[in-house]
Amino acid sequence: ETGVTQSPTHLIKTRGQQVTLRCSSQSGHNTVSWYQQALGQGPQFIFQYYREEENGRGNFPPRFSGLQFPNYSSELNVNALELDDSALYLCASSSMGRANSGANVLTFGAGSRLTVL
């Protein structure tokens, strides 16, 4: 059973640039969630994708967008990067769908650390 894999592991961008982060979900999982973890903070929910559609969004501006592909892998895109976007971006997969009740046990990847200069 393969876990959640994310790429790249580290990257450096400058303000105003765009970035794409990639995630392969754990086999058997059909839902992908993205979280942003700033230094010294807990992970903050960005959005979730189920069946290639956005299924819930946190308090993030529209320049944060995503995609889910038929094989359940996902991308997170951030446009017009700002210094405050510097963070660890975590992807998590699960087998839950729209009935998001119960213990939503997520399997996380190791993250992509983005630095914006």
Place this chain on the structure above:
Amino acid sequence: DQQVKQNSPSLSVQEGRISILNCDYTNSMFDYFLWYKKYPAEGPTFLISISSIKDKNEDGRFTVFLNKSAKHLSLHIVPSQPGDSAVYFCAANPEKLTFGTGTRLTIIP
């Protein structure tokens, strides 16, 4: 608005003793609570959960207690082992996981 709070950023415990990590929440709509553990350079890994209809859940050395009236939960680890040194996050459902800021636990050999 921090709906899940972990007020102790760090905790040091002697090996073999009990570690108690605390978490408070404000949203009475939360119906599931989870603890995740995170080692450096790794993603968080699920540890244990509890439904709001229970007040205790046990799994080996790990026990989570829930006090709904106080909106408080705690994770007990006994006995503590050096491999338990990590950052522990409390998280709550429904719909999306809301995480606390984490507590760094250090087990002293």
